[in-house]
Amino acid sequence: MANHQHCINCLQESKGLYEYPCASCNWSPEQYSNSGLYLSPGTILHGQYQIGKLLGHGGFGITYLAWDNLLEIKLAIKEYMPRDFATRNSTNSEISAFTGDAKANFTYGLERFLEEARTLAKFQQHNGIVSVLNVFYGNGTGYMVMEYVDGLTLKEYLIGKHKLSWEQTLKLFMPVMDALREVHKYGMLHRDISPDNIYLCRDNRVKLLDFGSARYSLGGHSRSLSVVVKPGYAPEEQYRTKGNQGPWTDVYSVAASMYRCITGLVPPDALDRLDEDELKTPSMLGINIPDKAERELMAALAIKSNQRTQSIEAFQKGFLDISDSVGKTKEYQDKEKSTEKPYSYSKYEGAKFSDLFRRQRELPFGAKLQNHALNARLNDEFKKFYPTLGKQPIIRDVEKQRYWIQEDLLQVQIRQKNGTDFTYNIAPVVINIIDAYVASKKAAFDGFLDTCQQIAELSGSNSKKAIDFIMHCNMKLRLYKTDT
């Protein structure tokens, strides 16, 4: 059988019987221990598909690499598994919904998931949308079989690059917009465009992944809002149960993803923008971009949906209309080439104390932090761990009251296969880690508020609902008996 010539985990091929540990992924059946969360490599589904390693795990589904034993091709298979409503039985791999409302939500979401797969299957010929080849029920849930595309997500691609030029960004997003125009024609929305759902194939095609209709239809019922919307990329109407969603919703997320590529920054959360809009234009951030392109981008990022560019077609046209755009961008590129490498610090003046302090205050509970000089405590802590290094991580210009990070600590030397050393600047990765940390803290906080809201609503509901809530709540709660 085919699996003898493949690593069961990563599907790397060999001429004879496969020998473990795998030379490519280091996996071996003896050392593998199943956590129970995922299907084990080697599991056969639908009598035809052999499950391989995990490719991704989101709030609503688990994606595996797989091998089609009949066609003998690699596939990606997505399993419907909304973690707020269901769990896996570790002995027989069956997914079962929690009791009460969760059961109905699970079934409703499952039907939407399969319906979405069927709709996506209609776009099989479209270059810009990952092909869905089959759907089936199994293990108490549903599965979507996709072509396996070799490549990486835009999010992964951006790690280490931090930013792309305006021209590169536009080139990359043109096929994304082509695909979305097609999808919108069929009355479907993507609802989750962001760099992690844009896939850059090794053969240079760009494809959309992960259409979020199951996620959306369960949105109103999910405990944590952050499972449903992606902060920074989702427009404000996606935060509301009755928000007016339409093609303009995807327009916002495409523009937000382009903004992230061009500036290196994720736009502020749409709800924060409603309160006070601090979104800076790329040119305010010193980015080279033709005026017209910037106006189009900002119009697509309008907070209120009725003030926003209404269709992908109009948005895309706005860029096509830019006269002599190629000439202009070449000029920009030449300028870019002549200037210093990105992340060279020679001209960096440091961050202002007032800006850093304001940023600190904006973070959840940031206002509780005291007004300390920003260098002293961190430098002391650092010294405890690296007493002999003789370098402080935060440098301060006392006169100008500016701060910056010690450049030497951000340069990592890596020996390449050919023996030469490559100096890698980890600044953008550090920024990504900080952004992800802040996003996860914010998500936890949102989840907490959501739970509080549900508790407030429980007092009016029946006791079964309350028991259900307590049994399946993800938060750590303490119960108090009160006399009132």
Ligand SMILES: Nc1ncnc2c1ncn2[C@@H]1O[C@H](COP(=O)(O)OP(=O)(O)O)[C@@H](O)[C@H]1O
């Ligand atoms: N068809 C595919 N081919 C190759 N890799 C895929 C494919 N579909 C998904 N992946 C990988 O799996 C990850 C998760 O898939 P995705 O559909 O975005 O689900 P979610 O974000 O809900 O976990 C993606 O980021 C990508 O790396």
Ligand SMILES: [Mg+2]
């Ligand atoms: Mg995804």
